[in-house]
Amino acid sequence: MDVDRSSFQPRLLALLEAIANAHFVAFDFELSGIQSKQSHTVRATDAPHEGKQSLQQRYAELKDAAEKYQILQVGITCVEEDTERGVYVTRPYNFYLNPVFEEKGLDVERIFSYQSGAVEFLLGHRFRMEAPYLEGVPYLSRDEEAQARKKAAAKQDGTAFTDIQLKAEDLKSVEFVARVRQKIDVWRDREEEEPSFLNIAPVGHEMLSTTTRGLNNFEKRLVHQLVRAEYPMLVTIGRPTFIQIVAYNEEREAGLRKSKVKRLEEQLSRQIGLRWLVEAMVGGDLSGINTINFARSVTGEPIFVNLEAIRHRLAQVQEQLKGHRTVIVGHNLFTDLVYFYKCFLGKLPDRVEDFQRIIHGLFPLVVDTKYLATHNCGSISLKSSLDEIEEELRQLSVPVIETHSEHPKYSNLHSPHEAGYDSFLTAKVLIRLSAQLEAAGTYLNEMIVPDVSDDEAYHTAPEDDEGGVSLNITKTSAKGKGKQKMREPKAALGSEDDGPSSHGVSIGDTTDTKPTTKRKGKSRAKKHKRAAAKKATATEQSAFSHRTKYDVLMKMPPSEDEEQVTEAPLDATTLTSIEYSEGQGSNLEAQAHGQTQPLLKQEPKRVGMMPAFDRIFWRVYGNKLRVFGTVETVCDLTAA
Numbered sequence: 001m002d003v004d005r006s007s008f009q010p011r012l013l014a015l016l017e018a019i020a021n022a023h024f025v026a027f028d029f030e031l032s033g034i035q036s037k038q039s040h041t042v043r044a045t046d047a048p049h050e051g052k053q054s055l056q057q058r059y060a061e062l063k064d065a066a067e068k069y070q071i072l073q074v075g076i077t078c079v080e081e082d083t084e085r086g087v088y089v090t091r092p093y094n095f096y097l098n099p100v101f102e103e104k105g106l107d108v109e110r111i112f113s114y115q116s117g118a119v120e121f122l123l124g125h126r127f128r129m130e131a132p133y134l135e136g137v138p139y140l141s142r143d144e145e146a147q148a149r150k151k152a153a154a155k156q157d158g159t160a161f162t163d164i165q166l167k168a169e170d171l172k173s174v175e176f177v178a179r180v181r182q183k184i185d186v187w188r189d190r191e192e193e194e195p196s197f198l199n200i201a202p203v204g205h206e207m208l209s210t211t212t213r214g215l216n217n218f219e220k221r222l223v224h225q226l227v228r229a230e231y232p233m234l235v236t237i238g239r240p241t242f243i244q245i246v247a248y249n250e251e252r253e254a255g256l257r258k259s260k261v262k263r264l265e266e267q268l269s270r271q272i273g274l275r276w277l278v279e280a281m282v283g284g285d286l287s288g289i290n291t292i293n294f295a296r297s298v299t300g301e302p303i304f305v306n307l308e309a310i311r312h313r314l315a316q317v318q319e320q321l322k323g324h325r326t327v328i329v330g331h332n333l334f335t336d337l338v339y340f341y342k343c344f345l346g347k348l349p350d351r352v353e354d355f356q357r358i359i360h361g362l363f364p365l366v367v368d369t370k371y372l373a374t375h376n377c378g379s380i381s382l383k384s385s386l387d388e389i390e391e392e393l394r395q396l397s398v399p400v401i402e403t404h405s406e407h408p409k410y411s412n413l414h415s416p417h418e419a420g421y422d423s424f425l426t427a428k429v430l431i432r433l434s435a436q437l438e439a440a441g442t443y444l445n446e447m448i449v450p451d452v453s454d455d456e457a458y459h460t461a462p463e464d465d466e467g468g469v470s471l472n473i474t475k476t477s478a479k480g481k482g483k484q485k486m487r488e489p490k491a492a493l494g495s496e497d498d499g500p501s502s503h504g505v506s507i508g509d510t511t512d513t514k515p516t517t518k519r520k521g522k523s524r525a526k527k528h529k530r531a532a533a534k535k536a537t538a539t540e541q542s543a544f545s546h547r548t549k550y551d552v553l554m555k556m557p558p559s560e561d562e563e564q565v566t567e568a569p570l571d572a573t574t575l576t577s578i579e580y581s582e583g584q585g586s587n588l589e590a591q592a593h594g595q596t597q598p599l600l601k602q603e604p605k606r607v608g609m610m611p612a613f614d615r616i617f618w619r620v621y622g623n624k625l626r627v628f629g630t631v632e633t634v635c636d637l638t639a640a
Contacts, residue, residue: 001091001092001093001094001406001407001409001420002093002094002095002409002420003015003093003094003095003137004095004096004135004136004137005098005102005135005136005137005138006296006298006299006300007298007299007300008095008137008273008274009270009293009294009296010294010296010297010298011298012276012289012293012294013294013310013313013314013317015093015277016276016277016280016286016314016317017313017317018078018091019078019277019280019281019321019326020280020317020320020321020324021078021080021320022078022079022080022326023079023080023081023088023327024079024326024327024328024329024367024427024430024613025076025077025078025079025281025326025327025328025329026076026077026079026328026329026330026423026424026426026427026430027074027075027076027077027328027329027330027336027340027419027423027426028074028075028330028331028336028419028420028422028423028426029071029073029074029075029336029339029340029419030071030072030073030122030127030417030418030419031069031070031071031072031118031339032069032070032071032072032112032113032114032115032118032119033065033068033069033070033113033114033115033117033118034065034069034115034118034335035061035062035064035065036065036115052629052630052631053629053630053631054630054631054632055352055627055630055631055632055635056351056352057630058334058627058629058630059338059352059355060350060352062334062335062338062339063338063342063348063350065338066338066339066341066342066343066348067342067348068112068113069112069113069114069115069118069339070097070099070112070113070114070343071097071339071343072096072097072099072122072127072132072136073094073095073096073097073127073132073418073419073420074094074095074097074274074419075092075093075094075095075418075419075420075421075422075423075424076092076093076095076277076420076423077090077091077092077093077420077423077424077426077427078090078091078093079091079427079431081609083609085400086399086400086608086609087399087400087401087402088399088400088401088402088431088610089402089403089404090401090402090403090404090407090424090427090428091403091404091406091407092403092407092409092410092420092421092423092424092427093407093420094409094418094419094420094421095136095137095274095419095420096131096132096135096136096137097132097136097137097139097274097343098132098133098136098137098138098139099112099132099133099136100133101138101140101271102138102270102271103138103267103268103270103271105267106140106148106151106152106267106268106271107147107148107151107152108140108144108147108148108151110144121417122417125416125417125418127417127418137273137274138270138271138272138273138274139271139272139273139274139275139343139344140268140271140272140273140275141275141342141343141344141345141346142275142344142345142346143345143346143347145268145272148264148268149264149268152260152264156257156260163225163229164218164221164222164225173218173222176219176222177222177226180200180222180223180226181226181230183198183200184198184226184227184231184234184245187245188231188234196246196247197244197245197246198244198245198246199239199242199243199244199245200215200223200242200243200244200245201214201215201241201242202214202215202219213241214240214241214242215241215242215243220238220243223236223243223245224236224238224243227245231245232248233247233248234246234247234248235247235248235253265288265290266290268288269288269289269290269293270290270293272288274344275344276289278340278344278345280317280321280326281326281328281363282325282326282345282362282363283321283322283325283362286314286317286318286321287318289314291307291310291311291314292307294307294310295307325363325364325365326363327363327365327366327367327613328363328365328366328367329366329367329368329369329426329427329430330366330367330368330369330423330426331368331369331370331386331422331425331426331429332368332370332626333366333367333368333370333625333626334368334625334626334627334635337359337366337625338355341355341358341359352635352640353639353640354640356635356636356637356638356639356640357640359637360623360637360638360640365613365618365622365623366622366623366625366637367430367618367621367622367623368624368625368626369386369389369426369429369430369433370626371621371624371625371626371634372429372430372433372434372437372621373389373429373433374626374628375620375621375624386422386425386426386429387416387425389429389433390425390428390429393428393429393432393433393436394428396432396436398435398608399431399432399435399608399609399610400608401428401431401432410424430610431610432610434610434611434617434621435608435609435610435611437617437621438610438611438615438617443617443620443621444616623636623637623638624636624637625637
């Protein structure tokens with residue numbers, strides 16, 4: 001659904017309700033520029049790790065870019081989880097964002113730039129460069145709102161004005177002030193009550209009916225300054241072409257102050273615009289929303305609405321959001337979160353650790369689908385662009401994803417690099433990919449510290465900056481002095497792991513990692529049998545034979561002791577065959593921490609659904625942002 005400046009306020013309440021009811025919210029941005037490629041060049045002295053940047057260096061670059069460039073388009077997809085029907089319902093929205101202030105008199109300025117490469121890219125994807133200014137939704141960051149309030153308060157108490165110091169040689173100005181002072185003295189000392197006001201206009205134009213020209217801004221400032229400094233019992237009222245002077249009246253002045261405050265609040269409520277959605281997601285204050293703005297049609301015409309019913313709905317949304325912090329999802333999310341914070345909230349900190357802490361405080365759970373796509377990837381370069389991942393997962397019949405009937409735009413429209421469309425793809429990728437990864441169970445051994453012995457060991461490639469899946473399992477005697485001793489991790493009794501381990505093992509690898517038993521002879525026979533089968537099918541099972549990690553997942557063979565199941569696409573029957581019993585994940589987590597009791601109570605797995613956000617799955621995949629090209633490769637939001 002496209003939402004423009006006319007339809008935003010009428011749709012705001014429905015948007016807030018969609019966020020409040022969402023299982024998660026996916027978002028995406030289109031930008032006027034990103035960090036320059038020239039700045040990626042790192043000297044050996046600055047980055048001794050094979051020319052890679054540190055996470056702090058990459059963050060500093062992104063911070064500089066976010067302070068220079070502008071978000072031009074925002075995509076948000078709210079996803080509801082219908083557990084009764086086993087369906088996910090998506091509501092994608094697309095907004096242009098207007099960088100120009102629509103409300104006048106807030107005294108806040110924005111300076112932003114366009115990058116030629118970014119403009120070329122946007123035009124190449126049919127982005128309408130004029131649309132943000134003509135159709136864009138307004139916004140005001142928290143920092144900008146604070147500036148506007150501070151300046152309004154300074155105007156109110158007079159501290160915002162700097163007096164003009166006239167020089168003796170500025171004869172015209174000195175003569176003008178003397179004339180105004182003389183006129184004020186005569187009017188103030190009059191014996192009659194009328195006239196009750198004095199108009200200051202150019203010489204010969206004091207009578208409004210004969211005024212053909214007005215005071216210029218400099219002359220108006222001199223009149224305001226003179227009365228403020230020398231006549232405390234008088235006040236000035238600015239008019240288009242003259243200044244009116246009246247006697248001070250406390251009741252009238254209190255009314256004027258109240259009127260100005262009300263006008264300011266109305267302006268701020270309208271200018272905050274898209275930030276109201278951000279406030280809903282971060283648990284911010286929504287009390288400043290002016291419900292009278294809802295009394296318009298989506299085309300901007302005033303309409304009759306039941307304001308009492310609207311206020312009740314808004315109160316319900318606020319109550320829902322109090323106990324529901326939004327789970328946010330994005331693809332390649334590190335960059336978007338830096339721009340997100342700068343655009344809608346405020347000044348970015350200098351240290352990446354402070355940024356991590358702030359974001360984690362705002363969002364207890366953040367999911368980067370690029371991290372899901374490349375976790376434990378080793379050094380193999382697999383495709384991980386949003387379009388390619390979604391295309392691989394599209395063939396799956398479960399989980400079932402529906403698009404709400406009021407949001408049909410992307411049902412049959414392929415619109416890459418439109419923010420709303422990309423947020424829609426991101427939502428679908430998260431649902432299907434997380435369901436497949438949990439069904440595979442390959443993440444579970446990361447929660448267990450393996451029992452190291454001298455029997456067997458394997459080694460895997462570390463995560464690299466190109467993405468991919470590590471393939472080879474090398475068994476060594478590990479008896480040599482100084483060698484690292486590792487063994488295949490043992491799955492705990494009653495654990496959620498009946499499939500291949502991901503503790504350094506490729507998803508595509510079919511080596512059995514089941515617990516060893518006392519029947520050593522049979523175990524050795526099985527090992528030889530598996531080795532022969534592995535060799536015979538090496539090409540088929542190699543991750544090199546798959547375009548992406550998800551293709552590997554969908555072609556995973558069952559283990560020797562598991563029942564044969566249908567190959568991809570997985571259906572509900574397939575998922576049922578690899579379900580785990582309730583509480584097993586909790587037992588696994590307890591063992592990971594050396595405890596006998598579960599640390600986390602979780603719901604049992606749901607057939608054909610993505611893992612619930614209370615499952616240990618998200619301990620592995622949540623709150624980690626992929627940052628390729630850096631030494632760390634990952635930004636862990638919980639590490640700061």
